[in-house]
Amino acid sequence: MGKTINLTLKVWRQKDAQSPGKFEVYQAKGIDTDMSFLEMLDVVNENLTKEGKDPIAFDHDCREGICGACGAVVNGQAHGPQRGTTLCQLHMRNFHDGQTLVIEPWRSAVFPVVKDLAVDRCSFDRVIQAGGFISVKTGQAPEANAIPVPKEKAELAMDAAQCIGCGACVAACPNGSAMLFVAAKVAHLNLLPQGEVEKDRRVLDMVGQMDKEGFGNCSNEYECEAACPKTISVANIARMNKYHRNAFDHR
Amino acid sequence: MLDPKVPSGPLKDKWTAHKFNCKLVNPANKRKYKVLVVGTGLAGASAAASLAELGYQVESFCFQDTPRRAHSIAAQGGINAAKNYPNDGDSIKRLFYDTIKGGDFRSREANVYRLAEVSNAIIDQCVAQGVPFAREYAGYLDNRSFGGAQVSRTFYARGQTGQQLLLGAYQALLKEAAKKNVTVHPRTEMLDLVVIDGAAKGIVVRNLTTGRIESHYGDAVVLATGGYGNVFYLSTNAKGCNVTAIWRAHKKGAFFANPCYTQIHPTCIPVHGDYQSKLTLMSEGLRNDGRVWVPKNSGDKRPPQEIPENDRDYFLERKYPSFGNLVPRDIASRAAKEQCDAGRGVGGGHAVYLDFAQAIERVGEQAIKERYGNLFDMYQKITDHDPYRTPMMIYPAVHYAMGGLWVDYNLMSNVPGLFVIGEANFSDHGANRLGASALMQGLADGYFILPYTIGDYLAKIKPADKNIVTHAEFKRSEQESGSQIEKLLSIRGKRTVDDFHRELGHLLWDKCGMARNAAGLKEALQKIPKIREEFWRNVTVLGSGEEFNQALERAGRVADFLEFGELLVADALHREESCGGHFREEYQTPEGEALRRDDAFAYVAAWQFTGAGKPETLHKEELKYEEAHLAQRNYK
Numbered sequence: 084m085g086k087t088i089n090l091t092l093k094v095w096r097q098k099d100a101q102s103p104g105k106f107e108v109y110q111a112k113g114i115d116t117d118m119s120f121l122e123m124l125d126v127v128n129e130n131l132t133k134e135g136k137d138p139i140a141f142d143h144d145c146r147e148g149i150c151g152a153c154g155a156v157v158n159g160q161a162h163g164p165q166r167g168t169t170l171c172q173l174h175m176r177n178f179h180d181g182q183t184l185v186i187e188p189w190r191s192a193v194f195p196v197v198k199d200l201a202v203d204r205c206s207f208d209r210v211i212q213a214g215g216f217i218s219v220k221t222g223q224a225p226e227a228n229a230i231p232v233p234k235e236k237a238e239l240a241m242d243a244a245q246c247i248g249c250g251a252c253v254a255a256c257p258n259g260s261a262m263l264f265v266a267a268k269v270a271h272l273n274l275l276p277q278g279e280v281e282k283d284r285r286v287l288d289m290v291g292q293m294d295k296e297g298f299g300n301c302s303n304e305y306e307c308e309a310a311c312p313k314t315i316s317v318a319n320i321a322r323m324n325k326y327h328r329n330a331f332d333h334r
Numbered sequence: 335m336l337d338p339k340v341p342s343g344p345l346k347d348k349w350t351a352h353k354f355n356c357k358l359v360n361p362a363n364k365r366k367y368k369v370l371v372v373g374t375g376l377a378g379a380s381a382a383a384s385l386a387e388l389g390y391q392v393e394s395f396c397f398q399d400t401p402r403r404a405h406s407i408a409a410q411g412g413i414n415a416a417k418n419y420p421n422d423g424d425s426i427k428r429l430f431y432d433t434i435k436g437g438d439f440r441s442r443e444a445n446v447y448r449l450a451e452v453s454n455a456i457i458d459q460c461v462a463q464g465v466p467f468a469r470e471y472a473g474y475l476d477n478r479s480f481g482g483a484q485v486s487r488t489f490y491a492r493g494q495t496g497q498q499l500l501l502g503a504y505q506a507l508l509k510e511a512a513k514k515n516v517t518v519h520p521r522t523e524m525l526d527l528v529v530i531d532g533a534a535k536g537i538v539v540r541n542l543t544t545g546r547i548e549s550h551y552g553d554a555v556v557l558a559t560g561g562y563g564n565v566f567y568l569s570t571n572a573k574g575c576n577v578t579a580i581w582r583a584h585k586k587g588a589f590f591a592n593p594c595y596t597q598i599h600p601t602c603i604p605v606h607g608d609y610q611s612k613l614t615l616m617s618e619g620l621r622n623d624g625r626v627w628v629p630k631n632s633g634d635k636r637p638p639q640e641i642p643e644n645d646r647d648y649f650l651e652r653k654y655p656s657f658g659n660l661v662p663r664d665i666a667s668r669a670a671k672e673q674c675d676a677g678r679g680v681g682g683g684h685a686v687y688l689d690f691a692q693a694i695e696r697v698g699e700q701a702i703k704e705r706y707g708n709l710f711d712m713y714q715k716i717t718d719h720d721p722y723r724t725p726m727m728i729y730p731a732v733h734y735a736m737g738g739l740w741v742d743y744n745l746m747s748n749v750p751g752l753f754v755i756g757e758a759n760f761s762d763h764g765a766n767r768l769g770a771s772a773l774m775q776g777l778a779d780g781y782f783i784l785p786y787t788i789g790d791y792l793a794k795i796k797p798a799d800k801n802i803v804t805h806a807e808f809k810r811s812e813q814e815s816g817s818q819i820e821k822l823l824s825i826r827g828k829r830t831v832d833d834f835h836r837e838l839g840h841l842l843w844d845k846c847g848m849a850r851n852a853a854g855l856k857e858a859l860q861k862i863p864k865i866r867e868e869f870w871r872n873v874t875v876l877g878s879g880e881e882f883n884q885a886l887e888r889a890g891r892v893a894d895f896l897e898f899g900e901l902l903v904a905d906a907l908h909r910e911e912s913c914g915g916h917f918r919e920e921y922q923t924p925e926g927e928a929l930r931r932d933d934a935f936a937y938v939a940a941w942q943f944t945g946a947g948k949p950e951t952l953h954k955e956e957l958k959y960e961e962a963h964l965a966q967r968n969y970k
Contacts, residue, residue: 164490
């Protein structure tokens, strides 16, 4: 057991995408500092339910930082104050007794609120659908070791491939840009020899879809990297810009 | 006796011969058939993508906000295949045999052989999709070792192998969605299976955003809805994992096989508080370098670094010298429990050490960081302890369900047209699954087995008319699903859904966890109906059914756990032997190992639903071994 702390929560409550939302204030008392942030919200929700009040809706699933379902802006920071950490892996020992926490959903016109802290991130799926894949059908693959991949490239691809699609990069960006999300997938696939054949089409189509969805432009704030729970590097954005320029040249 | 429809002929030729004998649907006719695939984990996403590539109309459903989040994503350590790249003696036969033996001779031989046979094609497929597996400096694929094997056959992408494989399958799925060969329905939960004239013809679902209940018809229904480990409340599963889809299919006639085979994973972060919502796994891959130990003397309160070698008991290495720290999961878990029960547990008594000090000394901190960095970080975030400096503390936790809906060799349940793949079926892991084999099975089923066997079924039926959704059976399912929701919302009792779930979970962990006995199981059988009865009288679910209502979603799932839990216990009570993850205290060798009773229990127990609250009817599938010889497992 850690020690216990008391907190004041200001939580964004919104019935659905159409309804207006507002902050509600709740007291979270006797919170064990060994709890995760979501476990703290569980406790608050259990109490709200017992009082006959609607519990706070928030997306979550694996609670080990890999599914990408959870996320909220805590005191202005996407996923809260700890670097490289999803909300579910953020533990209450990062907060102190008496603190006030302002908890909001991802703020982006492209992520409409489903309810309270839960948002709709289907736009990310549509970006992947535009080209975030290698078009190999089941059964077509050659022997796995037929194409050696330099270890350095495989590692760089893996660094980018770690993206969990949570949307924190968009929430953290003053422009609501999805460049880091899109760049991570473009870099992952374009760095590998397997992704070479479709690399031009991939980057053009994914960037095209990103723009169509209404995500903002990148102005090199690097807030995305700072908020990314997998600390994916903005170097991938530079990589994507290079692929994009080359793709134009190749047309 | 149930007929598994295993093809005749020598074991190694069965699958090849069967693929030739499967009827084909010609390319022009494929688009006339619609297949519903529920679940988008490794099995579901790979199946939906592969079936769409073949030309079938596919609809894919998941309860998460996007198909990329299914819990396969959390698998850490790796995926097995019989490539034998390290030249260390692996082969299809060895992978087959290790899996049969690891499963304590309670799996179907022909399925396991086929799994080993297609394992290599999975690695080829995933590499072609761009899965960034670990590589050596020459650019070739690297391997690591996992439990229950003396060869290195596990392919991995750092500690995030499941994530990378799932994203590969998810991307393959979306590639087909882009071509409009698949329609993806996120935030959609299956509530019922619709059976018409004895065959599966569709499902009833709830749109979790709007609450609307909808019917979907299909010429075949594929359930890829994962395992039921969350019946124990605390497990390594994601919070949303549930038994609902397979349980409701069970209530519509599908047999449930071997529910008592639950895997307790040895290396998880121990429970640390009542509020705890889930347990976190530390990959089995860590046992490549970590050494498991406890203080030799109970009550030794010194910090681990101050306990000298002579006062430590590396109990796995001592008891099982040839496999050491890499014994299968069931054995490692029981050994840890045995130490803790004897008072030698650390950190409050319910933990053992997993120590990397010697590995760090041997290969350096940087090498350890490259291998397990993300796991070490996760451990530190959760526990606030630095595993580079002090040993991890670990304890077993519920992890995987070997049991599931019964399927034949074609992965079809006893309900024609209902196919079950991945963790949701029972087929390949017997009474204990080996590490890195779940990913292998999910992808084998989805990429390489179902696409053949489902064609054989569809070729023999006519495509359904889309007006079939107005059939009385669809209406009845919609009404029943709707009225259950109304009932849950109308109770307005005093206890929350999670409160009931926790009570059920504690009871099952206590009486039907790592060790079970007849008295405890009978006690659980008395208590579960009482919890269920109180649930339906005293649960509180606020809000309405026509909105995004997460407590309502959980209530429906817990209602099913409260029914399913009873079957799990009944199965454990009926199986009067110990095998794999099912350890009955009454049946053990003098050394405390699991004592199988092949004379009486070499069968699959497949249970038939007979009505709410009534005992289920047992059907048996005899397990016959042609290649593997029934033997007591020996990892010493």
